[in-house]
Amino acid sequence: MPQQQKNTIQRATLMFPLALVLFEFAVYIGNDLVQPAMLAVTQDFGVSSAWAASSMSFYLLGGACVAWLLGPLSDRLGRKKVLLGGVAFFTLTCLLILLTQNIESFLVLRFFQGFGLSVISAVGYAAIQENFAERDAIKVMALMANVSLLAPLLGPVLGAFMIEHVSWHWGFIGIALLAFLSWFGLKAKMPENQQRIPKPPFRDVWDDFKQVFQNTRFLGLTLALPLLSMPLMLWIALSPVMLVEELGFSSLQYGLAQFPVLGGLILGNLVLMKVIDRLPLGKTVLIGLPLMLLGSVLIVLGAIWQSYFVWCLVIGMSLISFGEGMSFSVLYRFALMSSEVSKGTVAASVSMLLMLCFFIVIELVRVLYMRFDIWAYSLACLVLITLWFSLPRMMLKQVMQERVAAGQF
Template identity: 75%
Template sequence: MQNVRTTTLNRTTLMFPLALVLFEFAVYIGNDLIQPAMLAITQDFAVSATWAPSSMSFYLLGGACVAWLLGPLSDRLGRKRVLLFGVLFFALCCLLILLTHNMAQFLALRFLQGIGLSVITAVGYAAIQETFEERDAIKVMALMANISLLAPLLGPVLGAFLIDYVSWHWGFVAIATLAGLSWFGLKAKMPSQQHSVTRQPFVYLFDDFKKIYLDKRFLGLSLGLPLVGMPLMLWIALSPVMLVDELKFSSVQYGLAQFPIFMGLILGNIVLIKIIDRFPLGKTILMGLPIMLVGTLVLLVGAIWQDYLAVCLLVGMTLISFGEGISFSVIYRFALMSSPVAKGTVAAAVSMLLMFSFFIMIELVRELYVHFHVLAFSLSCVVLITLWFLLPRLMLKQEMAIRHTHDQF
């Protein structure tokens, strides 16, 4: 495998991540702007409101189904070429969804739009990790996360505006426009060094994935990603139903309720950037996960004592998002570097594991929600974070011990 020279973070090298994060913002707001409008969309297509979470789960499924191809393809053709094609494809799918006439067509286009998620995770993130030094790469990921988190902050408010004053169709036009602007930025600022890193024939692709998924080190570290990220994904998928349909929040109240939660995530990323150089890599994960566990228990209190449900949902999810902010980027770095296989392929393996997990859990909890309502959501979050304290925590401690021993010599 050909090594790619890393660089330090400065104003010049920051232009590439900023161009990439504009596309990431477009992809994320492609969910966060549309999800609040899903109740109106289900009415337009004359289907039950319980179909609202499926817009997000099909979006995630689309991301999962092509990661296996995009990551290895970028190893062979170059990150930049695949990334630019993916940005254009995403923008086109955003425009094509304007022509849909029923829920089946709408979900099919949501599936295709979801490929943009794989472009980010399997190609874009791999390029970031290869371009920058280890701790700089984590800082860049955290910085990108903070910028992209404007999507879930602004999305619900803008989605409420779409519902009340214009049409949801204009949301997709705006998203396609953002993706187009990102394409020009990436074409100009993405480093030319992001070229093919392997000459291995494509026939060896499945051997690579087999090697990755049979690696206990990879699995132990990578499984921590969906466990940590799932509660917030469930919240994004189900909060329109919980807050608007059940608790009777207005569209504007729903949008404002998202602010403390995603501000918690932004604050977590800022704290990560500030303290990561002071501690051994991985220490912030051990700080963040107990905070997330406390947050899930607060959710459970609200589900049991319904008089405090709204407050407990907001407080619990804010704690969960803060803990995720100081943990997720570091877990991702550990997962990506846990296998010696070409990083585009490893990033694709991580992406598939994440997206399929998200799709399965969102659809499962959606079904449970029909019968058990908020209790299903709260218990699912408790179980997910509790599971992290088993194998993923053990593998993390082992990885930190190996790094500590290596640093001593």
């Protein structure tokens, strides 16, 4: 099969990633704006605030459940067709949720909205990796991450504003508008596949997934992704309850508390983009993960000395997010390239494992939090990051050694 020519980072080639990141921003703010507004949603539906975290977990579950289809489908029909269809579907579900009358139907629509996560991870990210050279693809991913991080930075503030001044319904209207605009950008700027891919029978999809999931290296590198990104996901899911209900933060204080945490993620991505051409690929991960471990230890220390908990929590989460910014894009690239199966199927496999782990851990920690309070959150962060230093670290070291032996920097 002929190799597709790889693009370098130029103004013209960046138009497609910028159109994609507008949709990514819409999908992410579909979580980050909605989560702080969930206290108002649960009040409107007359249910306990404990349902607030379920909005996020069902969103992630939706992403996990459809990735198996979107990735292989994009291998056969083309990335662009599947991506445009996914953006249109996400826009529609954001409008339909305005009609919900109870928490059950609300969560069903949140599940369907979660399909947008797989549209990005199983289709959009695969297209980025295919259209750009190795280090340029990592830089583009880091650049996209920084732009999309405006969502968790602005989301809590806008969510707080909605709680105090307008209905939460307006949030979904704004999200639908952003997704609608991104559809036009993607239609105009996303390149078509430069190589014709045959359309094998659907039964081959099962064989492809079987081959991917039997790959030990793929499993080790892919499971590294939720271990390092889960603490920040738990922060987004539980910080409204933890900071506002438990610690008595105002809506504005809650929004401001997000800035150092998510600013750390932005800074980590900027550092990655700055040093990636100077260091062996993977070295930034080995620098970032010890910082994440230090941050998780600080959070546990804050749980022990609770008079310092807020300071330890914010500083610890800032270190964790900084380390994640230095690490995630590199590990994603290694995971995607760990199998020779078509990249849509591999990206779908990554997405399924990632979203499924997110759903299980968020729901588990949510239940534990109701009983053990901040100790559940603190220890969950420490355990997740500590686990990374087992099989995932070993797999990363093996990949780096093989790259050295092959003369790759």
